[in-house]
Amino acid sequence: MGLGWGRWDRISNDETTPSRGPGGPPGQTVDTKIVQQLVREIEAKDASTAAHTWRVVLYLRAMLEERGVRGDELLLATHGAALHDVGKIDIPAEILQKPGALTPEEFEVIEQHTVTGYARMIALDVEEDTILDIVRYHHEKMDGTGYPYRMTESEIPQIARDFAVIDTFDALTSHRPYRHEVGHDAGDKAIGMLIEAKGPKYHSDSVELFADLYHRGKLDYILNYFNDGAELPGYGSVDDDELTKSIQV
Numbered sequence: 001m002g003l004g005w006g007r008w009d010r011i012s013n014d015e016t017t018p019s020r021g022p023g024g025p026p027g028q029t030v031d032t033k034i035v036q037q038l039v040r041e042i043e044a045k046d047a048s049t050a051a052h053t054w055r056v057v058l059y060l061r062a063m064l065e066e067r068g069v070r071g072d073e074l075l076l077a078t079h080g081a082a083l084h085d086v087g088k089i090d091i092p093a094e095i096l097q098k099p100g101a102l103t104p105e106e107f108e109v110i111e112q113h114t115v116t117g118y119a120r121m122i123a124l125d126v127e128e129d130t131i132l133d134i135v136r137y138h139h140e141k142m143d144g145t146g147y148p149y150r151m152t153e154s155e156i157p158q159i160a161r162d163f164a165v166i167d168t169f170d171a172l173t174s175h176r177p178y179r180h181e182v183g184h185d186a187g188d189k190a191i192g193m194l195i196e197a198k199g200p201k202y203h204s205d206s207v208e209l210f211a212d213l214y215h216r217g218k219l220d221y222i223l224n225y226f227n228d229g230a231e232l233p234g235y236g237s238v239d240d241d242e243l244t245k246s247i248q249v
């Protein structure tokens, strides 16, 4: 199943899809170049890499494929994953890339990235809940301690609950401004932490599915090959099926 931008265009050009999106041809959901540009801007602003974008995209794709999700829904979800932190474009770099602990005031500014990201999607006339829910709700927690809306349990859309697990796992297994060392057992430790926090923080189904994929080795190629030192093409610039097949052979 391809997730190339050609398919995005074909879906969006369906006659049933209303015309919207600045800069795109009539009937296109969102202009391909704008989305690719946004992903590049997120990576630059957050001092992150194309590898990070690919990892969260591929983790979510693995979870959804295991649930039997296919086709357009899978495509939208992976675009949502690539754009999840789009609101960080609006957050000052000195806060995003701060090596030390954040002050409460700085953390309040960071929290706004889910709000500004949602606003950016609305401004682009993105209407698909799959994308909007990831961008807007990916930091909510089951017990209401997440942000920015302090939603609880079933109030949080399933795709956002899934993505919260992925975002946390990736944060614990990759380099960050405040952590430069990642041990070989980082994956095991991160899974252990997620299992411990399932229920109060992360949805049990999401954690169990992700942990099951991890223990079956289904995520190994993502952890091993999509590391931050890898030179990878930007998200959307290649067909991800081709990319992952070439890596898994």
Ligand SMILES: [Fe+2]
Pocket (backbone or CB within 6 Å): 084, 085, 113, 138, 139
């Ligand atoms: Fe985020």
